[in-house]
Amino acid sequence: MRLPPPRIALAATSVRNSVLKFTRAVVPPGAAVLEMVQGAWNAQALFTAAKLGISDVLADGPKSAREVAETIGADADGVARLMRHLTTMGLYKSTRSGAFRLTPMGDVLRTGTPGSMRDMVLWVGAPEHRDDWDELPYSVMTGKTGVSRIRGKGLFEYFDDNPELSETFNGAMTSVSSLVDESVLAAYDFSGLGTIADIGGGHGSFLSDIVSSTPGTRGILFDLPSVVAGNVFHQRGLADRCEAVAGSFFESIPAGADCYILRIVIHDWAEEECLTILGNVRRAIKPGGRLLLVELVLPDDPSTPHPGTLTDLEMLVSVGGRERTRAGYAELFAKAGFELARVVPTATPMSVVEGRPV
Ligand SMILES: C[S@@+](CC[C@H](N)C(=O)[O-])C[C@H]1O[C@@H](n2cnc3c(N)ncnc32)[C@H](O)[C@@H]1O
Secondary structure, eight states: OOOOOHHHHHHHHHHHHHHHHHHHHHSOHHHHHHHHHTHHHHHHHHHHHHHHTHHHHGGGSOBOHHHHHHHHTOOHHHHHHHHHHHHHTTSEEEOTTSOEEEOHHHHTTSSSOTTOOHHHHHHHHOHHHHHHHHTHHHHHHHSSOHHHHHHSSOHHHHHHHOHHHHHHHHHHHHHHHHHHHHHHHHHOOOTTOOEEEEETOTTSHHHHHHHHHSTTOEEEEEEOHHHHTTOOTTTTTOTTTEEEEEOOTTTOOOOOOSEEEEESOGGGSOHHHHHHHHHHHHHHSOTTOEEEEEEEOBOSSTTSOOHHHHHHHHHHHHTSOOOOBHHHHHHHHHHTTEEEEEEEEOSSSEEEEEEEEO
């Protein structure tokens, strides 16, 4: 998949926001709210199609709802009604013969294909995660996570007892990562950075992309022991340029890299924990080094639509972290001994927040 240049993507987003504002101004408020709340049903329709593998059945070519139903062993009328609605949402297109074929959006609901969003759809619709969101009123009232209330432990500890849900979550993160990787590599110049450390970098897929596309760089992957054990460096032919180091970023971080990346990590934690992590980076970083956070930076104008306001609520109910504006990151950086140098937009809503040690 090819992403547009950041400038074009930002212009497209601005046009979309203007259309949205115009629509809200002309549609009766009751109808607008009705449509919004029914978004929950749309999410469930997507979840059902993903769970039943409907897009997988259509991968070889158009099929009627009856043929799809026979393949997945479902009720033909139910499948037809689901596919009719998903066709209005743009996932399928009906052919003259009454069959359905995949559109590009329907295609990303397939299993295991590059750029697939199926795991993200399965995570958002997972009954356990919907239970977490049922606790949003509790989280808003108390500032505490819904997960802690209903599970009695943090999300990641809960995953330890639920390997299947953990797999769905990790698959969802990979779905999003594949979109983000490409946009960050296109927007940010990593050349001349020498040694790049990806802190909380998962299996090192993003670091591998950076190192393999930037001659002269070396990589250090740092994550929990069970995570770095699954690193992809051998598989990617980068074992001579990348090393994996296991540990906790709450204890210490490998010293001496020129650049420290934390991608979609800081938003997961409460401020005190963020300051511990960033304090450890501050101790490890070389003078003149670069700190790069890849996060959804919220717009300064609170009325500008941005996906980060929704993931901020996901942070509130699930892990106790938060999304921040540019000013919020500048404040956090200052408390941790960094200054915010710039925020680099990408073709996705993710930005690169660049800091320098002071
Ligand atoms: C939301 S994921 C982001 C992963 C990766 N940076 C990406 O963008 O796909 C958060 C990462 O932080 C790691 N992590 C959580 N606690 C950690 C700790 N105490 N020390 C190091 N890494 C940790 C997790 O294992 C996970 O890989």
